[in-house]
Amino acid sequence: MTAGTKGLPIRVDGLTKAFGPVEAVSDVSFTAAAGRVTGFVGPNGAGKSTTLRMLLGLTRADRGTALIGDTPYAELAAPTATVGAVLDIASAHPATTARGHLRTFGDLGGHPRSRVEAVIAAVGLGAYADRQVKGFSTGMRQRLGLATALLGDPAVLVLDEPSNGLDPAGIVWLRGFLRKFAAAGGTVLISSHVLTELQYSIDDLILINRGRIGWTGSLAEFTQHGETLEDAFLALTAKEQLT
Ligand SMILES: Nc1ncnc2c1ncn2[C@@H]1O[C@H](COP(=O)(O)OP(=O)(O)OP(=O)(O)O)[C@@H](O)[C@H]1O
Known part of the structure; x- marks a missing residue:
């Protein structure tokens, strides 16, 4: 992470998006602070992916703003050196190797070749770096x-379901990785359904339900609603389904 890009919060304000009659995201506001894992x-269909896509300029918002620091993603001078994002499982060309894929994306982003070895x-990924991606x-x-997301040494990480498919050692590794990233001043926004795992990974929490923010704050405050993150989540979302 470069000194100039440290300490960039994610700031979402009044973000709104409808797909025809479906109000996917309604007036969503939150901050994900630098130095913390959020x-x-x-629940399914709550509006998480749509929000993350708007944050990354992949879906146009009907209303509201989503900023990285003070700048919308689309206006960042060096987007891949500012935000690393993983929204879908890597879709590399099947015949390329991991190292080849990373070299291509590193070159596209204008990042030094040394970053390829650093992110491997x-x-x-060292043991698999020269295997074709089709067997991954x-x-x-x-x-x-x-x-790929780390190639630009970004200050901000946005991850949609990153522990999906990871083995137990991979999950523990990811948790440690995110903690270290945040401890170095990075901002991490991570969506996940694996609440038992998330409980050990995050500092803060944003709960979205039926397109609206249901709760934001620290994990410690949230779990006052139940013994575990899962209990508190089920208690709060169940209450909302009844309203
Ligand atoms: N491109 C689209 N066209 C039409 N409807 C969409 C589109 N993308 C999302 N939606 C709808 O918007 C709502 C929010 O979907 P979204 O994918 O953001 O939820 P999510 O919280 O990420 O869900 P999940 O946990 O199941 O991945 C859903 O009702 C979904 O069907």
């Missing part, structure tokens, strides 16, 4: 996606 949780080591397991693809 979980973004909600960072995500533990889901967990290996997740690691490759994360490695």
Whole structure:
């Protein structure tokens, strides 16, 4: 992470998006602070992916703003050196190797070749770096996606379901990785359904339900609603389904 890009919060304000009659995201506001890991949780169809896509300029908002620091993603001077994002499992060309894929994306982003070796080591892909991606397991693809996101040494990480497909050692590794990233001043926004795992990974929590923010704050405050993150989540979302 470069000194100039440290300490960039994510600031979302009044974000709104409808797909025809479906109000996918309604007036969503939150901040994900630098130096902290923020979980973004909600039931299926709650609006998590749509929010993350708007944050990254992949879906146009009907209303509201989503800023990285003070700048919308689309206006960042060096987007891949500012935000690393993994929204889908890596879709590399099947015949390329992990190292080849990373070299292509590193060159496209204008990042030095030394970053390729650095990110291979960072995500533990060394043993597979010269294998063709077509033989990769889901967990290996997740690691490759994360490695691609890290090529620009970004200050901000946005991850949609990153532990999907990771083995137990991979999950523990990811948790440690995110903690270290945040401890160095990075901002992490991570969506996940694996609440038992998330409980050990996050500092803060944003709960979205039916397109609206249901709760934001620290994990410690949230779990006052139940013994575990899962209990508190189920208690709060069940209450909302009745309203
Ligand atoms: N491109 C689209 N066209 C039409 N409807 C969409 C589109 N993308 C999302 N939606 C709808 O918007 C709502 C929010 O979907 P979204 O994918 O953001 O939820 P999510 O919280 O990420 O869900 P999940 O946990 O199941 O991945 C859903 O009702 C979904 O069907």
